[in-house]
Amino acid sequence: MPAVLDRMKMTRAAARGLAAVCIFSIIAPAGTVPAAPAAPSFSKLSARVIDSYVLPRFKRLEQASGGLAADIARICDGAKGGLANAKRDFAETALAWAEAEFLRFGPMSEIGRPERFYFWPDPRGVAQRQINALIAKRDATALDPVTLAKKSAAVQGLSALEVLLHDDEHPITGADDDARYRCRLALAIARAMNGLASEVVAEWDGEGGWRRRMLEPDPQGTPYKTAEEAAADFARALVTGLQMIQDREVAPMIAAIATPDKPPRLPFQRSGLSARYIVSGIASAKALYETMGLARSVPSDKGWMPRWISAAFERLARDAPAAVENIPRAKDHKDRERELRMVRFHVEGIRKLVGREIAPLAGLTVGFNELDGD
Numbered sequence: 001m002p003a004v005l006d007r008m009k010m011t012r013a014a015a016r017g018l019a020a021v022c023i024f025s026i027i028a029p030a031g032t033v034p035a036a037p038a039a040p041s042f043s044k045l046s047a048r049v050i051d052s053y054v055l056p057r058f059k060r061l062e063q064a065s066g067g068l069a070a071d072i073a074r075i076c077d078g079a080k081g082g083l084a085n086a087k088r089d090f091a092e093t094a095l096a097w098a099e100a101e102f103l104r105f106g107p108m109s110e111i112g113r114p115e116r117f118y119f120w121p122d123p124r125g126v127a128q129r130q131i132n133a134l135i136a137k138r139d140a141t142a143l144d145p146v147t148l149a150k151k152s153a154a155v156q157g158l159s160a161l162e163v164l165l166h167d168d169e170h171p172i173t174g175a176d177d178d179a180r181y182r183c184r185l186a187l188a189i190a191r192a193m194n195g196l197a198s199e200v201v202a203e204w205d206g207e208g209g210w211r212r213r214m215l216e217p218d219p220q221g222t223p224y225k226t227a228e229e230a231a232a233d234f235a236r237a238l239v240t241g242l243q244m245i246q247d248r249e250v251a252p253m254i255a256a257i258a259t260p261d262k263p264p265r266l267p268f269q270r271s272g273l274s275a276r277y278i279v280s281g282i283a284s285a286k287a288l289y290e291t292m293g294l295a296r297s298v299p300s301d302k303g304w305m306p307r308w309i310s311a312a313f314e315r316l317a318r319d320a321p322a323a324v325e326n327i328p329r330a331k332d333h334k335d336r337e338r339e340l341r342m343v344r345f346h347v348e349g350i351r352k353l354v355g356r357e358i359a360p361l362a363g364l365t366v367g368f369n370e371l372d373g374d
Contacts, residue, residue, distance in 0.1 A: 041227075042231040043215055046227065049231075057284070058103075060096045061093065065190065068086060068190050068194070076184055082173070091271065094268055097118055101114065103237050105233045107204055113200070115157075119159040127154045131160050135185070138177075142155065143184045148189065148192050162271050165271070214230035228363060236366050238288050238289060239354055239359075241288070244281070250344045251344065252266055252267075278320065294306075297363070305353050305357055309349075309358075313350065
């Protein structure tokens with residue numbers, strides 16, 4: 001607890017320091033304000049982000065989900081001891097999704113695609129209920145990835161697979177008809193998800209795909225008329241990702257600690273991946289920020305902003321894992337709540353600085369994102 005209080009004091013001191021810097025920048029003589037950095041090349045920015053950030057993450061998702069589907073296929077064919085491998089590759093797929101889930105433009109802007117990967121938030125447990133209904137009916141149409149893709153998003157993707165793979169009372173490794181149906185259903189879900197990941201990769205990188213659309217905007221066409229509009233989608237995705245971490249992941253953890261008598265609803269709680277999921281999302285947001293190189297467009301008189309962001313990301317990398325670990329069983333409620341609020345404070349601070357200050361300094365208009373109004 002003293003360590004937490006010390007950190008909070010340091011944060012308040014830093015905030016006072018930031019305020020002092022802001023006041024100085026306002027009252028400083030005009031002659032002392034340095035010239036703004038040169039405007040970035042938006043096409044180069046987009047190419048760099050697509051090739052070194054976006055494509056590698058969706059390809060990782062494709063590879064991980066393919067390995068998961070192969071694991072489940074072996075289980076359904078009668079191989080022994082395969083469930084541990086399937087759970088390991090499920091974790092890899094979930095963490096790969098955490099790194100890419102806020103890239104919701106381009107191929108992921110198609111309605112329903114993000115939910116087909118991961119149906120969350122799910123406050124009423126819809127995924128569990130609908131999976132149970134499929135099993136009760138032994139719905140054969142759900143065993144075909146093509147027809148499954150036309151059903152509710154709640155019976156697709158990682159949410160549904162988590163229900164099936166992490167059910168110790170009804171494992172997919174059993175020899176009865178119920179277990180065989182569960183295994184074939186899990187296989188159809190994994191194959192459909194892998195197919196969806198492959199579609200997204202192809203639509204990014206294929207001939208006439210989203211990479212080309214972003215790098216070669218059409219003044220008379222859609223979706224991008226200028227290179228700036230295309231590059232702005234990356235900044236918007238970063239702000240969206242930080243807001244998702246703040247509101248959909250950390251906030252429920254704070255609520256779970258504050259109301260220990262109520263069962264928490266955390267992302268990937270059943271599989272024990274909640275902490276790793278959030279940490280992966282934060283690390284991916286940091287990688288996107290750095291790959292975009294937004295700090296290069298900040299004039300020296302505002303240099304405190306990228307320095308604060310870099311320090312905040314370092315703080316999150318150091319402190320967030322312990323703050324979010326084992327929330328349902330946490331005993332140090334008051335200290336843990338302070339630590340979680342500190343995580344949320346830093347995530348929110350980065351989001352606001354990027355969206356309101358640094359992105360505009362780089363010439364990028366963030367505007368609204370799909371979470372506004374949630």
